Amino acid sequence: MDDLPNSLDAALRRRAAQVIPGGLWGHLDAARLPAGYPQFFRSAEGCRLTDVDGHTVIDFMCSWGPIVLGHRHPAVEEAVARQAALGDAMNGPGEVLVELAEALVRLIPAADWCLLQKNGTDATTACVTVARAGTGRRKILAARGSYHGAAPWCSPSLVGVTAEDRAHIIHYEYNDIASLENAVDQASGDLAGILVAAFRHDLGRDQEMPTPSFARRLRELADAAGAALILDEVRAGFRLDLGGSWEALGVRPDLSAWSKAIGNGHALAAVTGAERFREAASSVFTTGSFWCAAVPMAAALATLAELRRLDGPAHMRAMGERLRAGLAAGAARHGLAIRQSGPPQMPLMLFEGDADFARGNAFCAAALRAGAYFHPKHNMFLSCAHGPAEIDAALEAAEAGFAAAAAIG
Numbered sequence: 001m002d003d004l005p006n007s008l009d010a011a012l013r014r015r016a017a018q019v020i021p022g023g024l025w026g027h028l029d030a031a032r033l034p035a036g037y038p039q040f041f042r043s044a045e046g047c048r049l050t051d052v053d054g055h056t057v058i059d060f061m062c063s064w065g066p067i068v069l070g071h072r073h074p075a076v077e078e079a080v081a082r083q084a085a086l087g088d089a090m091n092g093p094g095e096v097l098v099e100l101a102e103a104l105v106r107l108i109p110a111a112d113w114c115l116l117q118k119n120g121t122d123a124t125t126a127c128v129t130v131a132r133a134g135t136g137r138r139k140i141l142a143a144r145g146s147y148h149g150a151a152p153w154c155s156p157s158l159v160g161v162t163a164e165d166r167a168h169i170i171h172y173e174y175n176d177i178a179s180l181e182n183a184v185d186q187a188s189g190d191l192a193g194i195l196v197a198a199f200r201h202d203l204g205r206d207q208e209m210p211t212p213s214f215a216r217r218l219r220e221l222a223d224a225a226g227a228a229l230i231l232d233e234v235r236a237g238f239r240l241d242l243g244g245s246w247e248a249l250g251v252r253p254d255l256s257a258w259s260k261a262i263g264n265g266h267a268l269a270a271v272t273g274a275e276r277f278r279e280a281a282s283s284v285f286t287t288g289s290f291w292c293a294a295v296p297m298a299a300a301l302a303t304l305a306e307l308r309r310l311d312g313p314a315h316m317r318a319m320g321e322r323l324r325a326g327l328a329a330g331a332a333r334h335g336l337a338i339r340q341s342g343p344p345q346m347p348l349m350l351f352e353g354d355a356d357f358a359r360g361n362a363f364c365a366a367a368l369r370a371g372a373y374f375h376p377k378h379n380m381f382l383s384c385a386h387g388p389a390e391i392d393a394a395l396e397a398a399e400a401g402f403a404a405a406a407a408i409g
């Protein structure tokens with residue numbers, strides 16, 4: 001850890017700083033986390049994670065989403081080993097591509113077809129391209145502050161990005177129908193698609209579920225304009241509802257972007273779409289050297305089957321509710337005011353009046369030392385490997401966190 005100069009983690013950080021710009025890229029840079037968080041990990045099993053210095057914790061980030069069944073889940077790893085023994089990167093896809101595409105189309109009511117890629121950014125970018133190809137128009141609406149990936153058209157940073165990269169992106173406010181209607185007006189006849197995250201999960205602020213009227217209005221406006229409604233399921237997908245996060249709202253998208261949980265940690269992304277955009281999807285040129293690799297597809301087939309068998313979303317919801325109730329009780333015992341938001345499967349806890357996250361950071365640093373890896377301002381993730389015993393053990397670690405947060409004046 002970085003505050004222990006003789007640790008292996010600190011030695012690896014020093015070596016990384018020599019050969020990797022900034023030591024590490026993007027959100028995986030542990031320097032953005034409270035002091036004491038490790039940068040490097042040795043191993044992971046179930047819902048436990050061991051850093052390179054041998055400290056084991058109960059993990060509530062799940063690789064920032066991909067681990068939905070638990071680290072190294074046996075059913076997934078068996079499927080991976082079976083496919084690896086046959087071949088992975090070949091001159092084209094294996095049989096498993098068709099099996100997985102069929103499985104996704106069966107599972108997701110809004111899907112008539114699917115394309116596969118590697119990362120969430122590949123999938124959101126492909127959705128935008130297919131929407132433009134299918135409509136012959138240029139403008140894409142996106143909620144201000146929503147994360148859709150690290151490509152120039154959507155990156156949260158403007159460094160290295162040109163105005164031209166963003167020329168056809170128009171912003172609206174999530175859950176704000178008036179601002180959405182205003183953005184549609186601005187697109188005036190050139191609207192290709194409206195992009196929306198499954199729920200509002202912007203960094204450092206309370207999460208918000210979409211209101212039913214907002215979701216319905218998105219659908220109406222996309223239909224009225226002949227544009228695509230694009231649902232970004234990269235973060236929420238396969239945790240809220242296996243058929244799609246908006247199934248309960250009764251609003252179905254034309255295009256959806258998936259990744260993270262689809263292969264329980266194996267690199268895969270998907271775009272699924274409605275019949276109306278099939279021709280557009282077949283007309284765009286989209287590919288990647290590793291997009292046909294068979295092993296992650298085998299992992300995805302096994303992951304989806306296991307999620308269905310276990311009713312993964314229901315399990316994660318129940319465990320998330322147990323965690324949420326325990327955190328509420330712990331905070332109350334220490335006289336601390338907290339706000340918890342978002343779906344229980346992807347919880348976020350913020351301290352009241354903690355604009356600089358000082359209490360959140362103190363809570364997380366102390367809880368980490370006591371055995372639970374929480375995040376002070378990004379939504380966390382439950383997996384099917386979190387059971388009542390693990391939640392209760394994490395809540396004990398949270399006690400140390402609340403004591404540290406309460407000690408801040």
Ligand SMILES: Cc1ncc(COP(=O)(O)O)c(C=O)c1O
Pocket residue numbers: 118119120121122124147148149150197232233234235236259260
């Ligand atoms: C909602 C959402 N969309 C897109 C992405 C981009 O995915 P990736 O980092 O795999 O490119 C993310 C990543 O966190 C995300 O949360």
